[in-house]
Amino acid sequence: MRRDEIADLAAFVVVAEERSFTRAAARLGMAQSALSQIVRRIETRLGLRLLSRTTRSVAPTDAGERLLATLGPMLHDLDAAIADLGELRDRPSGRIRITTVEHAAKTVLLPAMKRLLPDHPDIAVEITIDYGLADVVADRFDAGVRLGGEIARDMIAVRISPDIPMAIVGSPDYFGVHPAPIQPEQLTEHRAVNLRLPTSGALNAWRLMRGGRETRVRVDGPLVLNTIDLILDAALDGHGLAYLPLDQVQSHLEAGRLVRVLGRSTPDLPGYHLYYPHRRHASSAFTLLVETLRWRGASP
Numbered sequence: 631m632r633r634d635e636i637a638d639l640a641a642f643v644v645v646a647e648e649r650s651f652t653r654a655a656a657r658l659g660m661a662q663s664a665l666s667q668i669v670r671r672i673e674t675r676l677g678l679r680l681l682s683r684t685t686r687s688v689a690p691t692d693a694g695e696r697l698l699a700t701l702g703p704m705l706h707d708l709d710a711a712i713a714d715l716g717e718l719r720d721r722p723s724g725r726i727r728i729t730t731v732e733h734a735a736k737t738v739l740l741p742a743m744k745r746l747l748p749d750h751p752d753i754a755v756e757i758t759i760d761y762g763l764a765d766v767v768a769d770r771f772d773a774g775v776r777l778g779g780e781i782a783r784d785m786i787a788v789r790i791s792p793d794i795p796m797a798i799v800g801s802p803d804y805f806g807v808h809p810a811p812i813q814p815e816q817l818t819e820h821r822a823v824n825l826r827l828p829t830s831g832a833l834n835a836w837r838l839m840r841g842g843r844e845t846r847v848r849v850d851g852p853l854v855l856n857t858i859d860l861i862l863d864a865a866l867d868g869h870g871l872a873y874l875p876l877d878q879v880q881s882h883l884e885a886g887r888l889v890r891v892l893g894r895s896t897p898d899l900p901g902y903h904l905y906y907p908h909r910r911h912a913s914s915a916f917t918l919l920v921e922t923l924r925w926r927g928a929s930p
Contacts, residue, residue: 635675639697641668642680643705646690646698722915723752729764730757730775732858733875734902738791738923739775746922753915761856762828767907772916778900785905790923793898795876798836799888803868810891814838814847817892821870822851823861836873839895901925 645654645665655662673680680694690698730739735757743755758771766774766785777794781787800810800820811817817836825834833854835846851870855861858878865872865879866887872879882888904923912920 638668638672642672643701649688722750722918724913724915725754727756727771728773729760729771731761732759734775742922773904773906775902775904778903781905787903787905789901789925790904791902791925792927793901795898796896797876797879797890798871798873798892799879799890800871801868814840814895817849822849823853823864823870823872824851826854839897
């Protein structure tokens with residue numbers, strides 16, 4: 631059956647239910663003459679008279695009653711199904727895929743999930759750890775999380791964290807063999823545990839302040855790893871210096887398992903941002919996620 635035939639039958643049901651072309655036309659938002667033509671077209675196609683018409687009333691014939699009894703419930707079920715979809719639109723639901731770096735997942739995303747997911751059981755969030763600069767469109771992610779300044783200009787970016795204090799740390803055993811650096815220039819005399827960035831293939835550069843200006847420094851070392859947890863473990867084992875978020879090493883500093891150096895020369899990193907392409911009609915679930923993550927602290 632063609633779609634226009636289905637539309638014609640739906641119009642017939644309204645006329646039969648209202649028992650009036652005038653009321654049915656008003657309900658459908660169409661001209662009464664057009665509605666009359668639709669009913670005549672159905673009757674011609676079926677070879678049956680479906681409505682008895684007088685100057686004062688319209689009533690279904692036996693054939694019309696039988697057709698109404700079949701089509702009426704079907705169309706009302708269809709209306710109910712569409713209404714249910716409207717409820718889903720108002721009740722956030724669906725799966726959201728996010729690419730992020732490990733630290734942002736641990737310190738920003740997972741704490742936000744504790745606020746978001748318990749009250750919205752129809753939302754599912756998939757978080758993928760990747761230190762590369764993912765193309766969220768090509769890789770079919772809904773959004774990504776990266777540091778401010780690392781996001782393509784054609785993306786919408788929403789700040790979701792404060793700036794991130796960083797620390798250069800080493801174990802007491804390491805500093806027992808390698809005297810602690812006092813100036814950034816002395817880092818060349820040290821060994822580092824490094825993170826390799828998959829997009830560029832280069833080692834992650836450490837940001838340092840020299841002469842009032844920020845510079846990027848790379849320190850050679852015996853180990854290259856790809857997670858913060860492994861780099862931290864390697865630093866605790868005395869393999870070399872590590873450049874890590876301060877909140878990930880604070881407990882080890884307080885316990886004396888690590889020692890921080892060059893604190894005054896280590897600037898904060900710009901905060902994390904959620905980035906995504908322009909969405910003309912974003913789902914209510916995605917909109918809720920953005921508002922849950924949005925950083926509402928003081929501007930940097």
